[in-house]
Amino acid sequence: MPELPEVETVRRGLERFVVGRPMRLVEVMGTRTVRRHPAEWLLTQLPGRVVRRVTRRGKYLVLGLDDEVDLVLHLRMSGQLRARTPSSGPRLAHTKLVVRLDGADELHFVDPRTFGEAFISAGRGASGRPIELARLGLDPVLDGVDPEALAALSVSRSRPIKVLLTDQQLIAGIGNVYADEICFRAGLLPYRGAGELTDPEIERLAAAITSTLGEAIEYGGSTLRDERYCDLFGAPGRFQSHHFVYGRAGQRCARCGTDVVGIRLAGRSSCYCPSCQC
DNA sequence: AAGCACACCTGCTAGC
DNA sequence: TGCTAGCAGGTGTGCT
Numbered sequence: 113m114p115e116l117p118e119v120e121t122v123r124r125g126l127e128r129f130v131v132g133r134p135m136r137l138v139e140v141m142g143t144r145t146v147r148r149h150p151a152e153w154l155l156t157q158l159p160g161r162v163v164r165r166v167t168r169r170g171k172y173l174v175l176g177l178d179d180e181v182d183l184v185l186h187l188r189m190s191g192q193l194r195a196r197t198p199s200s201g202p203r204l205a206h207t208k209l210v211v212r213l214d215g216a217d218e219l220h221f222v223d224p225r226t227f228g229e230a231f232i233s234a235g236r237g238a239s240g241r242p243i244e245l246a247r248l249g250l251d252p253v254l255d256g257v258d259p260e261a262l263a264a265l266s267v268s269r270s271r272p273i274k275v276l277l278t279d280q281q282l283i284a285g286i287g288n289v290y291a292d293e294i295c296f297r298a299g300l301l302p303y304r305g306a307g308e309l310t311d312p313e314i315e316r317l318a319a320a321i322t323s324t325l326g327e328a329i330e331y332g333g334s335t336l337r338d339e340r341y342c343d344l345f346g347a348p349g350r351f352q353s354h355h356f357v358y359g360r361a362g363q364r365c366a367r368c369g370t371d372v373v374g375i376r377l378a379g380r381s382s383c384y385c386p387s388c389q390c
Numbered sequence: 391a392a393g394c395a396c397a398c399c400t401g402c403t404a405g406c
Numbered sequence: 407t408g409c410t411a412g413c414a415g416g417t418g419t420g421c422t
Contacts, residue, residue: 113415144399171416189415190400206400225399227416271393280417288415336414340401379395380415 114187116253116285117328118341118349119171122193125344126166126173129195130219134162135177137212145208145223148231148244157181157232158211169241170248170284174233182233182242185221191228194220195344248284252321253329257283259311259318266306266314273309273317274302275378286321288380289334292358294320301389302382303375327354357383 114122135158140151161177168174173193175183185193194204196218203210209221209230221230233242250261265282266273276282277291286294295302298320300313309317328334333349335341336359342348356366361374361383370387 115416186416188417224401225415227399275393278416337402378393381413 113189113287113289113336114191114333114341115171115287115290116168116251116325117290117331117351118333119168119173119187119285120253120329121333121343121349122187123166123168123173125195126163126175126193126219129217129344130163130175130213131166132162132164133213133217135159135211136214139210141208141210142226144226145221145228146230148229153232154183154209154230158183169245169251169254170280171287172242172245172248174242174245180236182236183230184233184242184244185230186228187223188225188227188229190225190340191221191223192340192342193344194222194342194346196220247281249280249282251284252325253285257318257321259315262318262321263311263314266309269307270305272303272377273300273306274380274382276306277321278380283321285325288382289336289355289358290324290328292383293355294324296356296385296389297324299389301386302384303377327351356388357385359383 138154138158140146140154146154161181163175163177165176171186173185177183198216204222206222206224207220208223211219233244235243237243237246266276269276274291274295277286277294292302298317300317328351331349331351332343333341334352335348336352357372360372363372365372365385365388368387370385372383373386374381374383
């Protein structure tokens with residue numbers, strides 16, 4: 113499930129592959145991927161426009177096109193963006209969107225579970241970002257996470273730390289995987305109430321958010337056993353071997369040897385080390 | 391208002 | 407070996 117590090121890795125690939133190139137032709141397959149407006153809008157509005165920049169906010173990708181038009185993409189659970197060239201072979205199964213660039217190169221949106229989406233933004237807000245993304249909270253990589261900001265977010269909140277970390281309206285980009293890893297690196301149990309953290313604990317949490325996401329980006333994100341995330345050019349992530357707890361319930365903690373515990377928290381699987389985290 | 395459950399969907403896996 | 411039930415999870419919606 114692509115989270116901030118995976119989406120950022122894809123964004124960097126897009127910067128190399130599509131920026132400065134015109135969109136020539138668009139195909140939309142199925143009815144679910146484009147669902148905020150008629151799919152025909154993509155077919156009529158995108159061709160002829162050049163991709164000027166590719167930005168990211170949380171887990172959303174924004175392709176800024178000519179005339180201030182933004183194409184917004186979200187990979188959700190199973191979405192992939194893939195660069196396709198004449199030598200790529202047949203289309204992958206579950207290809208939902210094809211954008212032909214100049215030459216014969218194509219950008220494909222592949223999404224087996226069809227949770228992902230693509231849409232043309234209705235406009236930009238005062239921030240210069242698509243108005244559909246106005247609800248997103250601070251982006252820990254773009255905006256940084258200083259302890260004061262985190263303390264302000266968590267004050268008087270009884271919700272578990274992990275629930276706060278994955279609330280996109282507070283902090284945008286962290287999902288189930290990195291929330292578990294961040295809690296481990298901060299030495300904090302994921303179910304502790306966010307409002308009860310001490311100042312040193314908040315500092316550790318802020319540092320863990322920054323270091324975990326930064327390191328994961330350096331390693332190209334995480335490709336999990338049952339997921340098939342890969343970057344724009346088909347390469348898997350390499351951060352999964354640096355995971356301490358996610359998906360490791362019942363196995364020994366790599367740091368101390370204690371068995372990692374798996375629980376359900378707010379309907380999501382959660383893993384932690386009862387010795388390293390308190 | 392805030393917090394929670396659920397729908398959406400397909401592929402994989404554990405268990406029979 | 408083959409089948410099936412259960413699980414995986416980000417976001418929007420609707421209910422309490």
